[in-house]
Amino acid sequence: MPTAARLVSAILLAALAYLVTTMYMNALLAEDPDENFGRLLEVNVAISALVGWTLLGGRVGNQYSVAIGLGLTSVAAALFWCLFAHSVWEMLEMSLDRRFDGPMEALVGAVELGLEFAAELLRPNIILTLVIGGIVLGPAAEFASRRWR
Numbered sequence: 012m013p014t015a016a017r018l019v020s021a022i023l024l025a026a027l028a029y030l031v032t033t034m035y036m037n038a039l040l041a042e043d044p045d046e047n048f049g050r051l052l053e054v055n056v057a058i059s060a061l062v063g064w065t066l067l068g069g070r071v072g073n074q075y076s077v078a079i080g081l082g083l084t085s086v087a088a089a090l091f092w093c094l095f096a097h098s099v100w101e102m103l104e105m106s107l108d109r110r111f112d113g114p115m116e117a118l119v120g121a122v123e124l125g126l127e128f129a130a131e132l133l134r135p136n137i138i139l140t141l142v143i144g145g146i147v148l149g150p151a152a153e154f155a156s157r158r159w160r
Contacts, residue, residue, distance in 0.1 A: 015159035017068030020152040024063030027144040028055045055093045062089040071156035082149025098125035
């Protein structure tokens with residue numbers, strides 16, 4: 012059921028995903044100006060909005076200290092699902108190019124790709140943005156839940 016908390020959670024987590032993805036893209040473009048990102052930004056924003064709507068927006072109604080933990084959990088979940096989606100998509104593209112000998116090698120390749128993508132996120136400004144965003148997101152959703160019933 013649509014609520015203000017779900018809407019606020021989806022919008023704020025999507026905005027955080029937009030910010031972090033542009034930071035990520037700018038960092039990679041500084042290293043390789045010819046990098047092609049495809050639909051990275053749109054996919055990350057959509058997945059994050061969905062996670063914000065379902066996970067964070069659906070669990071409001073607690074104390075603000077619990078809301079901080081829920082905000083951090085939502086950011087971690089959105090990050091996981093974004094990395095999962097992009098690594099599986101890249102694995103499927105590599106499979107179509109016949110770079111894997113079998114399905115198990117493709118699955119292992121998807122995990123390796125996900126770890127490589129996650130390693131690119133280990134930049135202090137990106138980690139700090141994710142943590143501060145998670146700390147702000149939870150109480151904002153909780154405030155929306157209490158303010159607009």
